[in-house]
Amino acid sequence: MSKLRCHISISADGFVAGPNQSEENPLGEGGERLHDWAVSLAAWRESHDKQGGEVNASTQIMEETLENVGAGVMGRNMFGPVGGGDWGDEQWKGWWGDDPPYHNDVFILTHHPREPVEMEGGTTYHFVTDGIERALERAKEAANGQDVRLWGGADVINQYLAAGLLDELELHIVPVLLGDGARLFDKVGAAEIGLEQVRAVEAPGVTHLKYRVMT
Amino acid sequence: MSNVLLEMSMSLDGYVTGPNVTPEEPMGRGRERQHATKRRNRCVDYEPGR
Numbered sequence: 469m470s471k472l473r474c475h476i477s478i479s480a481d482g483f484v485a486g487p488n489q490s491e492e493n494p495l496g497e498g499g500e501r502l503h504d505w506a507v508s509l510a511a512w513r514e515s516h517d518k519q520g521g522e523v524n525a526s527t528q529i530m531e532e533t534l535e536n537v538g539a540g541v542m543g544r545n546m547f548g549p550v551g552g553g554d555w556g557d558e559q560w561k562g563w564w565g566d567d568p569p570y571h572n573d574v575f576i577l578t579h580h581p582r583e584p585v586e587m588e589g590g591t592t593y594h595f596v597t598d599g600i601e602r603a604l605e606r607a608k609e610a611a612n613g614q615d616v617r618l619w620g621g622a623d624v625i626n627q628y629l630a631a632g633l634l635d636e637l638e639l640h641i642v643p644v645l646l647g648d649g650a651r652l653f654d655k656v657g658a659a660e661i662g663l664e665q666v667r668a669v670e671a672p673g674v675t676h677l678k679y680r681v682m683t
Numbered sequence: 684m685s686n687v688l689l690e691m692s693m694s695l696d697g698y699v700t701g702p703n704v705t706p707e708e709p710m711g712r713g714r715e716r717q718h719a720t721k722r723r724n725r726c727v728d729y730e731p732g733r
Contacts, residue, residue: 482697639695653696663695679695 470608471635472541474618474625475533477502477674478639479646484622487648489550494563496649502642505674506530516569525671533638538611540574541603543624547576547593554580561585562593573610575603577624600627622650630656632683637663641675 478484479502486496495502506512510521511530544552549560562568567588575594582595596603607616618628628634639652662682669676693699694713701711 656696 470538470611470613471615472604472618472628472633473533473537473615473636473638474620474628474634475638476620476625476640476652477506478641478652479644479649480641481645481647482651482653483646483649484620484625484652485650486646489545489650491550494548494550496646498644498646499649501644502640502646505640505642505671517567525669526674526676529638529640529669529671529676533617536614537572537617538614539572539607540570540617540619541600541607541624541628542574542576542619543621544576544578544580545623546619546621547578552578552580555582558582561587567591573607574619575607575610577603600624600631600633604628604633622652622654625652626654626656629653629661629681632661632681634681636666636678637681638676638678641677642673 476484483499484502486493486499489496489499493499505526508522509526509530510523511527511534513519513521515534547562564570568574568591571590573592573594575596577600578595578597580595581597584595585593587593594606596606604616618625618634625634625637629637660683663679664682666678666680667676668678691699701708701713704711
């Protein structure tokens with residue numbers, strides 16, 4: 469059975485991106501610090517065509533996040549550009565260059581229709597304008613039995629949580645206070661969502677908490 | 684030199700009590716939800732230490 473999985477770095481005060489996201493600061497002010505633990509890992513560097521890096525308790529966690537993923541779902545704000553709106557000259561192709569680290573079909577939730585964009589390395593961006601359920605349906609078809617990865621950002625994760633469509637949530641909790649920004653769990657607290665703890669792993673500069681979502 | 688320490692229970696979404704704190708529900712709404720589904724970690728599942 470194909471699952472919808474989300475693995476995301478989060479500050480100790482509950483933000484997955486800092487305030488004032490911009491072209492220079494796609495993760496908002498201070499947001500880069502959320503990913504320091506990952507960027508230092510050999511496992512992450514390899515998947516982003518970079519050399520070197522560490523092996524530590526986060527390595528297995530990182531490898532697991534990349535396993536058995538057949539397709540992805542992403543919000544428009546995460547895909548960019550900052551500010552959203554219609555696609556203009558259609559030159560914008562995400563933050564991740566010509567060969568993005570996804571290597572499968574990624575379904576972007578947007579209010580603005582656009583033809584699919586095929587990138588190098590097996591990534592194709594599809595633009596879905598008929599809602600989160602349809603995006604998930606299409607991603608599951610594309611995943612062909614493998615899991616679907618929900619990449620973010622906060623708003624889209626909150627929507628999938630509130631709709632009871634997320635199966636697994638892993639938080640990489642980083643000892644950083646951002647004070648403001650994109651807050652996870654906003655407006656989903658009153659919904660009937662139960663979390664079952666799967667595991668907790670302590671690693672340098674981060675704690676990994678994994679939950680099964682029960683509805 | 685003595686240190687100032689804080690240790691407390693908190694929900695995953697960052698609350699230390701639920702909404703609507705009253706004399707009957709000093710930890711706010713949410714404790715009853717915990718009792719209804721004991722095996723789950725609810726959004727608010729704080730037990731007062733008294």
